[in-house]
Amino acid sequence: MKYASIPARGIRGGHAEPDLRIALAGQANVGKSVIFNQLTGLHQHIANWPGTTVDKAEGTLYYKGLIMKVIDLPGIYSLTHLSIEEKISRSYIARERPDVVVNVVDATALERHLIFTLQLLELERPLILVLNMMDLAEKYGIEIDVDVLREELGVPVVTTIATRGRGVAQILDAAIELHRTGYSPKKIRYGKEVEERVERLEAALGEIDLPYPRRWIALKLLEKDEEIWGLVGEKNPRVIELASELITELESIHGHDSLIIIANERACIASQIARRCIRIVKPRKPTLGDRFDEIATHPILGYILAAIIFAGLFSIVFGVGGIIAELSEEYLSEIMRDAWVRILGINPISEVGWSAIESILFLLGLAIPYILPLYFLTFLLENWGYLARVSFLMDSLMHKAGVHGKAVIPMLLGFGCNVPACLAARIMDTWRERIITILMTTLVPCSAVTVVVMGLVGRYFGVSWVIGLYLLTLLIAFILGSIASRILPGVPVELIMEMPSYKVPSIKTILTMTWIRLREYLEIAAPLIIAMGALVKVLEISGLLDLISSTLSPITSSWLGLPKETGVLLIFGILRKELILTTLAALLGTIDFSQALTPNQMITLSIVTILYIPCAATISVLLKETGTKTTLVITLAEISLAILIGGIASKLLLTIGIS
Amino acid sequence: MRVPLTSLSEGQEAVVVEITFGGPSSSTGFWGGFRRRLGWGWRGKGGPGCGAVKRLADLGILPGAKIKVVRKAPLGGPIEVEVHGSRFMIGRGLASKIIVET
Numbered sequence: 001m002k003y004a005s006i007p008a009r010g011i012r013g014g015h016a017e018p019d020l021r022i023a024l025a026g027q028a029n030v031g032k033s034v035i036f037n038q039l040t041g042l043h044q045h046i047a048n049w050p051g052t053t054v055d056k057a058e059g060t061l062y063y064k065g066l067i068m069k070v071i072d073l074p075g076i077y078s079l080t081h082l083s084i085e086e087k088i089s090r091s092y093i094a095r096e097r098p099d100v101v102v103n104v105v106d107a108t109a110l111e112r113h114l115i116f117t118l119q120l121l122e123l124e125r126p127l128i129l130v131l132n133m134m135d136l137a138e139k140y141g142i143e144i145d146v147d148v149l150r151e152e153l154g155v156p157v158v159t160t161i162a163t164r165g166r167g168v169a170q171i172l173d174a175a176i177e178l179h180r181t182g183y184s185p186k187k188i189r190y191g192k193e194v195e196e197r198v199e200r201l202e203a204a205l206g207e208i209d210l211p212y213p214r215r216w217i218a219l220k221l222l223e224k225d226e227e228i229w230g231l232v233g234e235k236n237p238r239v240i241e242l243a244s245e246l247i248t249e250l251e252s253i254h255g256h257d258s259l260i261i262i263a264n265e266r267a268c269i270a271s272q273i274a275r276r277c278i279r280i281v282k283p284r285k286p287t288l289g290d291r292f293d294e295i296a297t298h299p300i301l302g303y304i305l306a307a308i309i310f311a312g313l314f315s316i317v318f319g320v321g322g323i324i325a326e327l328s329e330e331y332l333s334e335i336m337r338d339a340w341v342r343i344l345g346i347n348p349i350s351e352v353g354w355s356a357i358e359s360i361l362f363l364l365g366l367a368i369p370y371i372l373p374l375y376f377l378t379f380l381l382e383n384w385g386y387l388a389r390v391s392f393l394m395d396s397l398m399h400k401a402g403v404h405g406k407a408v409i410p411m412l413l414g415f416g417c418n419v420p421a422c423l424a425a426r427i428m429d430t431w432r433e434r435i436i437t438i439l440m441t442t443l444v445p446c447s448a449v450t451v452v453v454m455g456l457v458g459r460y461f462g463v464s465w466v467i468g469l470y471l472l473t474l475l476i477a478f479i480l481g482s483i484a485s486r487i488l489p490g491v492p493v494e495l496i497m498e499m500p501s502y503k504v505p506s507i508k509t510i511l512t513m514t515w516i517r518l519r520e521y522l523e524i525a526a527p528l529i530i531a532m533g534a535l536v537k538v539l540e541i542s543g544l545l546d547l548i549s550s551t552l553s554p555i556t557s558s559w560l561g562l563p564k565e566t567g568v569l570l571i572f573g574i575l576r577k578e579l580i581l582t583t584l585a586a587l588l589g590t591i592d593f594s595q596a597l598t599p600n601q602m603i604t605l606s607i608v609t610i611l612y613i614p615c616a617a618t619i620s621v622l623l624k625e626t627g628t629k630t631t632l633v634i635t636l637a638e639i640s641l642a643i644l645i646g647g648i649a650s651k652l653l654l655t656i657g658i659s
Numbered sequence: 660m661r662v663p664l665t666s667l668s669e670g671q672e673a674v675v676v677e678i679t680f681g682g683p684s685s686s687t688g689f690w691g692g693f694r695r696r697l698g699w700g701w702r703g704k705g706g707p708g709c710g711a712v713k714r715l716a717d718l719g720i721l722p723g724a725k726i727k728v729v730r731k732a733p734l735g736g737p738i739e740v741e742v743h744g745s746r747f748m749i750g751r752g753l754a755s756k757i758i759v760e761t
């Protein structure tokens with residue numbers, strides 16, 4: 001196979017009207033976002049589990065004198081009966097009418113993907129088929145006759161290895177060519193019984209005013225698509241009557257649901273096409289991944305391996321973070337403080353200034369050392385493909401919390417940051433499961449929480465205490481999940497998920513993603529941390545701090561047994577959890593917290609930090625994903641839980657002699 | 660012989676004969692669609708796209724498809740299957756509704 005790899009240059013945010021709008025559509029985990037990033041130079045998140053992209057993204061590029069707009073759509077499996085992502089993608093393709101739809105498929109599983117390609121063809125938009133992952137296809141001994149495929153479907157076919165940028169420019173060439181010459185796909189026809197009824201419906205629809213092709217509407221009516229059913233019903237209720245008659249006929253002929261009948265028609269054609277163009281040149285030998293899976297999904301070894309992997313990851317995070325944090329505490333802070341006092345002396349203004357500086361040091365010395373490895377390692381884990389195996393192992397356990405195994409993916413991502421993790425909860429199939437998953441995910445200690453817990457408990461008690469606290473938190477999340485699953489209406493659904501093949505993560509991609517996220521973090525968190533560091537000193541000097549502290553003291557000092565000043569920390573902590581530690585440092589003027597907090601207080605404060613509220617950014621995602629009411633319920637539930645458990649823990653610790 | 664997918668052993672192949680409707684019958688099927696649209700018996704944005712039978716169909720797990728059990732998770736966990744060269748995990752409860760001919 002020959003590839004020319006012309007790197008397409010990306011630019012950010014073009015203003016001019018694009019000459020060509022290209023939408024990337026296809027099933028999940030086929031490499032659409034990799035292609036999008038290659039084309040536009042932007043940084044969509046990439047991961048080796050199905051459902052990474054949940055919203056559409058746009059980018060612009062110049063190519064051969066044309067301004068092109070590229071749209072990355074969420075992966076979808078069908079254009080009938082839609083989930084959120086499917087709605088986004090379908091409405092984009094059908095209503096916004098991109099000039100070219102690029103259907104990316106996984107060359108190692110062509111037949112399955114063709115079922116979806118046939119659905120796209122029904123929408124009658126100009127289509128290009130991209131066979132991605134050609135490297136893997138070759139490895140598995142799958143040969144695809146591109147000419148036959150082109151002939152069979154009547155659309156241009158491009159082969160790519162997206163991760164290496166191979167063939168990506170050819171997609172653009174094909175798009176330009178297709179746009180110029182116009183589009184003439186082969187008309188794909190299904191079985192006689194279906195086609196007859198499609199025709200009758202088409203006739204009945206007449207010149208109905210809807211932004212979809214008529215044949216497509218007819219097919220969707222036969223498939224009982226909710227949205228189309230509603231749209232047509234408004235305009236022409238008679239058609240609906242006819243459709244239900246025809247459906248009953250079809251179902252009685254075949255003895256299956258009409259949805260299945262039509263899906264079957266597509267599957268038959270897909271399989272015919274696949275048979276004509278796919279050649280297995282060598283039998284698929286068990287790959288290294290297959291052999292690894294023997295262990296990774298083994299009934300006993302699998303769990304042991306998972307424990308080892310996660311223990312390993314966390315010891316790296318805690319270890320690396322701990323060492324850097326210790327170094328920075330010993331040297332940086334003291335030297336800087338001395339210098340500062342020598343230059344500015346001790347007065348209110350220099351105190352406020354120092355407070356801000358202290359926060360920066362804190363960010364560099366204590367926050368970044370934990371946040372950076374956590375980001376890096378979660379991205380690595382995501383791209384490797386192991387998360388899907390964890391879903392497999394944990395499925396039966398997760399059912400006890402009313403969700404299936406897929407829920408572990410958002411939860412594990414939560415250790416990095418809860419914001420993308422809550423968005424990832426969209427991989428759950430129903431509203432009910434999404435809410436339960438989000439609830440559990442918000443309790444997962446994110447990297448910011450790790451900063452606080454490591455800074456207090458990890459530093460003075462050791463890592464095993466941190467791990468203990470985290471396990472306790474996961475247990476609490478699990479219990480809350482199962483309570484929620486009993487309260488929420490609806491029935492549990494079962495796991496259906498592709499098992500992605502393992503991919504060798506590209507270190508460059510992962511480093512880039514880590515850097516992008518770190519930069520985002522610094523842009524948002526750093527100003528806030530510095531401002532809050534200064535603000536707390538202002539509050540202290542002006543006497544407002546006392547007021548806040550006394551107002552909250554019934555909870556903080558009487559019940560939780562914490563110093564009064566923690567009241568203001570918990571308020572700042574709503575913005576970002578690491579502010580709890582940075583403002584504490586600013587208040588104390590040191591980062592040796594053992595001077596101000598007893599061991600009992602450190603543990604209690606950590607527990608409260610883990611549980612007490614999703615941070616502001618997470619709350620805004622919750623609002624978007626779950627609505628105001630649910631967000632309020634989750635937030636209030638977590639605040640009360642934190643106070644309850646924090647108080648109990650503090651008293652329990654006393655009884656075992658930790659005061 | 661017709662058996663549920665769950666009773667195949669690891670490595671065994673069969674052909675899907677039918678997927679027995681079960682589970683949330685109030686929100687699948689023809690009338691379920693109406694009930695849902697009227698907001699009866701269903702809450703949420705997911706829509707009937709969540710109907711397991713439909714999701715299986717989208718992945719090519721349909722009557723007539725060849726299916727191979729790759730492995731079974733312990734403790735009533737999911738089953739990993741191979742269909743048309745791709746691999747899927749299917750929850751045990753759902754797998755028991757997939758009837759296959761060996």
Ligand SMILES: Nc1nc2c(ncn2[C@@H]2O[C@H](COP(=O)(O)OP(=O)(O)OP(=O)(O)O)[C@@H](O)[C@H]2O)c(=O)[nH]1
Pocket residue numbers: 027028029030031032033034035045046047048049050051052053054073074075076132133134135136160161162163164383503
């Ligand atoms: N070996 C190989 N891996 C690839 C290729 N293209 C993409 N990948 C990998 O496939 C995985 C999925 O890529 P994404 O771009 O996130 O897939 P997507 O289609 O955007 O997926 P969703 O957002 O979930 O719909 C990643 O791990 C990529 O590194 C390829 O050509 N060869």
Ligand SMILES: [Mg+2]
Pocket residue numbers: 032033034045046052053074075
């Ligand atoms: Mg994507």
